[in-house]
Amino acid sequence: MDALSAVLAPVRLQRTRWVSTVGRAPWGVALPVVKSCIRFHYVVRGSAWLGVDKTDEPRVALSGGDLAVLPLGHAHALRDPPRSTLRSFSELARCATRPTHDVIRIDLGARGPETTFITGAFVLDDPLAAPILAALPPLIRMTPDTEQAVPSFLENIQFITREIEANRPGSEIVLLRMADVLFIQILRAYLARFPEGGGGFLGALRDPSTAAALGAMHRRAEEPWTVASLAKEAGVSRSVFAARFTELVGEPPLGYLTRLRMQKAAALLREGAPLAKVSRLTGYSSEASFSHAFRKWAGMAPGAWRRHLESSDRSAAPDGGRGALRA
Known part of the structure; x- marks a missing residue:
């Protein structure tokens, strides 16, 4: 992919x-x-x-x-x-x-x-x-x-x-x-x-080494990635990779990885996945370590996040998408 x-x-x-x-x-x-x-x-x-x-x-x-x-x-x-x-x-x-x-x-x-x-x-x-x-x-x-x-x-x-x-x-x-x-x-x-050599996230997708690391993180977010292992995926040295990734994406590789994992976790929680499964699919060795990371990212524990989503879904009146064009 x-x-x-x-x-x-x-x-x-x-x-x-x-x-x-x-x-x-x-x-x-x-x-x-x-x-x-x-x-x-x-x-x-x-x-x-x-x-x-x-x-x-x-x-x-x-x-x-x-x-x-x-x-x-x-x-x-x-x-x-x-x-x-x-x-x-x-x-x-x-x-x-x-x-x-x-x-x-x-x-x-x-x-x-x-x-x-x-x-x-x-x-x-x-x-x-x-x-x-x-x-x-x-x-x-x-x-x-x-x-x-x-x-x-x-x-x-x-x-x-x-x-x-x-x-x-x-x-x-x-x-x-x-x-x-x-x-x-x-x-x-x-x-x-998009111009070759352009900056930002689109530039990262056009840059072969950075794109290779991004693809690896998105495909296998649960793996125990390090800057060194991501640099290997990118095919460049650790220092070159870290500098280039941060320049284009706007944050260090492991910071991006954490955010990606939390976004994946949020989606899994919305789907009703058990906490153990969410922890495993986002690369955490235990529910406790995952819960700590999620609380730091979301400002609330995974269970509270799930209840918040359920409450929001119940109170939102479905409109078949009309709100997408509402004036």
Whole structure:
């Protein structure tokens, strides 16, 4: 398993939400900030302007075949002319056609030129499990030539579009499965464009020695890793590895390993795994040593953490993912 696959393995798309929108000029829609959510807009036909709030990202023009991805959940607006009046998504959703196969269909605007776009929202179960997300920019724009970097990427986008427009039985499960594929392809396409020698976590994934160590830690977090054994995986000296890893990832190798183990432990506790199993799968020789480490990381004992999660799950009213697009 390569490093990117190993890093993405813990990521689970908890739920998805799809919206098909037809805007006739003048039109505009505002979407709010939503944490733990990746959203994208694919322009099927026509054109639109996209602006991301509270960032340095310039307003971008989108045309048919373009894909705009907002991996950090920033508030943003889509419209035809840059100064068209905006309507909130929640207002539009209340007036929309009743969802069919988990797809909301929205018509807005007047009688001008028409733009059709597909919006998807991927709600993440635990965004902390994927440090790559924190390294992504507020906005990623992909054009049809992205197909050169990731074969079948455009083909899959078009398949999703046809599935939404066809409104056939079984579409909900098809779209859920395709969301996983699209999410990975988006990350792969962006990583392919990331400059050689670039810094940060994405740079670590492009750096052969650091990527080798990251992949080993993610695949086998339970092993008794040391800086020396990780350096051996990386194929460089201990000092070179430690310095390079810290420079790119932003923390020392064993600090990263501890955080990775605790994130894995949190996921296992949520699933109801026994404490002995959690301890073993995260590399601790005893429940006591694991509990001590977990308390230091989470601020509470594993049992209290599990009860806290159960209480939160009971009190949270499920909305089928609508919160991913709520205004």
